Amino acid sequence: xxxxxxxxxxxxxxxxxxxxxxxxxxxxxxxxxxxxxxxxxxxxxxxxxxxxxxxxxxxxxxxxxxxxxxxxxxxxxxxxxxxxxxxxxxxxxxxxxxxxxxxxxxxxxxxxxxxxxxxxxxxxxxxxxxxxxxxxxxxxxxxxxxxxxxxxxxxxxxxxxxxxxxxxxxxxxxxxxxxxxxxxxxxxxxxxxxxxxxxxxxxxxxxxxxxxxxxxxxxxxxxxxxxxxxxxxxxxxxxxxxxxxxxxxxxxxxxxxxxxxxxxxxxxxxxxxxxxxxxxxxxxxxxxxxxxxxxxxxxxxxxxxxxxxxxxxxxxxxxxxxxxxxxxxxxxxxxxxxxxxxxx
Numbered sequence: 001x002x003x004x005x006x007x008x009x010x011x012x013x014x015x016x017x018x019x020x021x022x023x024x025x026x027x028x029x030x031x032x033x034x035x036x037x038x039x040x041x042x043x044x045x046x047x048x049x050x051x052x053x054x055x056x057x058x059x060x061x062x063x064x065x066x067x068x069x070x071x072x073x074x075x076x077x078x079x080x081x082x083x084x085x086x087x088x089x090x091x092x093x094x095x096x097x098x099x100x101x102x103x104x105x106x107x108x109x110x111x112x113x114x115x116x117x118x119x120x121x122x123x124x125x126x127x128x129x130x131x132x133x134x135x136x137x138x139x140x141x142x143x144x145x146x147x148x149x150x151x152x153x154x155x156x157x158x159x160x161x162x163x164x165x166x167x168x169x170x171x172x173x174x175x176x177x178x179x180x181x182x183x184x185x186x187x188x189x190x191x192x193x194x195x196x197x198x199x200x201x202x203x204x205x206x207x208x209x210x211x212x213x214x215x216x217x218x219x220x221x222x223x224x225x226x227x228x229x230x231x232x233x234x235x236x237x238x239x240x241x242x243x244x245x246x247x248x249x250x251x252x253x254x255x256x257x258x259x260x261x262x263x264x265x266x267x268x269x270x271x272x273x274x275x276x277x278x279x280x281x282x283x284x285x286x287x288x289x290x291x292x293x294x295x296x297x298x299x300x301x302x303x304x305x306x307x308x309x310x311x312x313x314x315x316x317x318x319x320x321x322x323x324x325x326x327x328x329x330x331x332x333x334x335x336x337x338x339x340x341x342x343x344x
Contacts, residue, residue, distance in 0.1 A: 032268040033080065033261070034060040035068050037087030037253070039288065046085075046284050050275050056268045065091035065171060072100040072258060082261035082269035085276060088171045089252035092122040093319040101256040104270060108277035111293035114313065115252055124252040125276055126290040129243065129308050130176060133211045133229040136238040138220040147221065149245045150180065154195040161220035162199045163210035166340045168326045171251070172207025176223055177325055178318040179249030182311055190332050197333050203340040215239055225251060227289040230301040234289065241301070247311040253290070 036043045040062050047058040063071060065087040072079070072095055084095070095101045096117065105120040115124035132153065134146040142161070147153045153162060165173035180189040201219060204210055210222030211229050215237035222229075229241045255276050257269055275281060282292035289299045298304065330336060 030055060030268060031057045031059060032082050032265045032272055034058055034083045034085050034269075034272070035071065035081045035258075036060050036062050036085040037065050037068060037091075038062070038085065042284065042288050043086070046276070046281055049280055049284060050272055053280065054271060054275065056271060058272065060085075069095055069098070069100070073098060076100060076260075079258050079261045081258055082265040083272055084256045084258060085272070086125070086253050086255070089122065089124060089254045089315050090171065090174075090319045090322070092254040092256050093117075093316055095256060096121040097319070100259055102259040104257045104273060106270070106274050106277060108274040110277075115293055122254040122256040123273075123277060124254050124293055125281070126285045126292040127250050127252050127305050128225040128227040128290050129250040129303075129305060129310060130172075130179060130223065130248045131226040131229060132242045132244070133214045133222040133224055133232070134240045134242065135214045135217055135220055136240050138214075138217055139240070142220065144220065146240045146242045147244075148242050150183070150192070151246070153221070153223070153244075154192065154199065156198075158199045158221060160199065160201055162196070162223070163202050163204060163213055163219040163221070164196075164200065164223040165207045165210060166203040166205060166336065167329050169205045169340075170207040172224055173203070174322060174326065175249045175251060175318075177329060178321075179247075179311060179313070181325065182249070182314065182317075183246055190328065193329065193333055197335055197339075200335075200339060203336060205341055205343065209341075211239075227291070227302065230289040230299060233301055234299065243308055245309065247309050249313055250305065250310055252315070253285075 038046060043060060043062055047060055051057055068084055068087055069091050101121050103120045106123060109116050109123040111124055132147050139146060144157060164176060167173040167177045180192055184192055207224060208228045211224040211232060213219045214222040215232045226241055229239055233239050255273050257273060279294050279296055282294035282296040285292045286296050286298050289302050291298060291302055291304055
């Protein structure tokens, strides 16, 4: 009897060990490693919501767009992450061109074609349009109106009243440069930039800095992204947001799967990719004043891209020509470096 009982106990112990082993294996399979370029608070909220819905844990590292591309390149032979979540679309195009990401035709990618890769390497999650952010009090002080066109902003009336970032250090400012080239053609655009330089007091390093400076009256007008401006208005700062009538450019935050990422994470990474294009994630993005590509309530003051005159933006062209155009800007805009804030 005792011998039988011992055998039964050993059998139960064996079954228990196998079960625990399977559970640990299952738990390991239900994790995904992500590089993210979302703001840290948004990343935390997004990944927490994903885990709550799916049970899949997300181990994430926050990096800028440039840092992510550099890390993916450095890890190309042994990728440490499975998905890049967020980050400017031009960076995702660069990663595609360098063979760092992989194709994935997500069933959730239902946004208009210009906001996703035709070869299915990346999909947009939200967008933000370029705009003018004008300090209302400063406009009144100098008897000015908020600019409503690219032509307006070069008027002598705005001399010494404008800030934007340096295209060499800021993706936002490079988008301004690429937008103007696509509107006017290259030679005319650089002539335009020389005229704009006459009105610039400072080129900042960061794309969001001019809007912040306008919000506290350090400059009258800033060129930046509308979601940054809407966020400042929501916080109570006296800004008026206007959009250039000739057409404006935009950024597209995107998602890509990393080529050669951990094989046991691939299915979980695809689930995160699909989920990131859905309404739950979209509602979280919208709380940060950006405009998602899914139908969710927008923050007060945020405008859908469909209501704006946006250009037929060619991000692949912009990515391929970035180095050349930035170098040309440095050569032609003689005061550019002198007016650029010092590195911190």
